[in-house]
Amino acid sequence: MDILWAQSSPLTAREVGRLIAERDLAPTTVMTVLDRLTRKGFLKRIRDGRAWRYEPAESRDSYIAELMLEALEMTGDRSAALTRFAQAVPASEAEILRKALTELEDE
């Protein structure tokens, strides 16, 4: 996935395999992984002659943003999907916390 994100143009499975040079992967393995990611909707593929060319469906940053929105509970539904440590409070109430923090740090 990182390799595809680093490239600006869609790649074929063979090109991806060549770029993962440090690990000697069989071309079929690469193809299976790419195919599976496509089926899950993380990659898009386009026909190019006899091969498929793959590219990410969304940018890396937009996926990170999606995870963070879920993490900060901003998606609107309050499901029990994640358990969070703490969340930021509305700006109007943050002052109380800031005061408490300075008090604790001064002691």
Add this chain to the structure above:
Amino acid sequence: MITATALAALATACALGAWRFTSACWTYRAPRVAIVLWQALGLAWGLATTGSMLAYAVQPYDRGLLHGLIAVAQGREPVSPWDGPHLFALVAGLTALAVLVAVTLTAAAQTLRARRRHRTLLALIARDDPFVPGVRVLDHPGAAAYCVPGLRSQVVISAGAMELLSDDELTAVLAHEAAHVRERHDLVLLPFGALRRVLPWSKVVRDAQAQVELLVEMAADDRARRYCSPRRLATALLRFGTAGAMPTPHGMLGSVTAANVMARVNRLVKPDPELQPHFRYGYLGLSAALLVSAASLWVIPL
């Protein structure tokens, strides 16, 4: 008739109890006991409400609730003939039961799906950091620390949070998340989220859900403080609370208020004495009694 009346009384008692319980003040001193009592109240209320309707409905069979229902399912002839009110109660009771079960299952399925996607994305995007072994790091300047529960739970922290916290505070936060993972708090929260979906307009249910969310956090704080300095956990909490300064998007006003954060901080810095054992066992006994009475009214013919 006795069963139906008793179950209706139990349902009313549970509802009244829950309403009183939302403003109880001992809960912060024994969050785990309070969580158990909430679960018992919720389950007993569900059993009693559906049970009272069904008990009235199968009265023509004169053999108790559960056996009466079995008789209906087997298509046997009742002792006295069916009439309007009893048929209506049967339909209403079965519908209520089906809705409760179905919504809980849907909620569980949705949660699992959301988690699966989250986990796949994490596998693609998050990185490992030698500084925090076993924890996935998300490259984002915002502050977030959470866990994706499941059979193989994952603790995730954002790069922004690592920046924000000192080493000791980071340890404290991770201990808190580890406590969530260990005690499977997501399973505690699931039924309350589901009940919220069934009765979205009910204030008691909304308060109950908010209470349980807070109590679960407190229980995790309690466990975490065994492994780290409570004061560091408190400052970490405050830092998270003030870090955001982002406008709250509408439609998500949750239980996150300064009052809640301060309640947790105060507990950590100046802990109240624990609830006396006889109160603790008393409340646990009450929870057991609620469940046993609801279940036995279902099974035993009166």
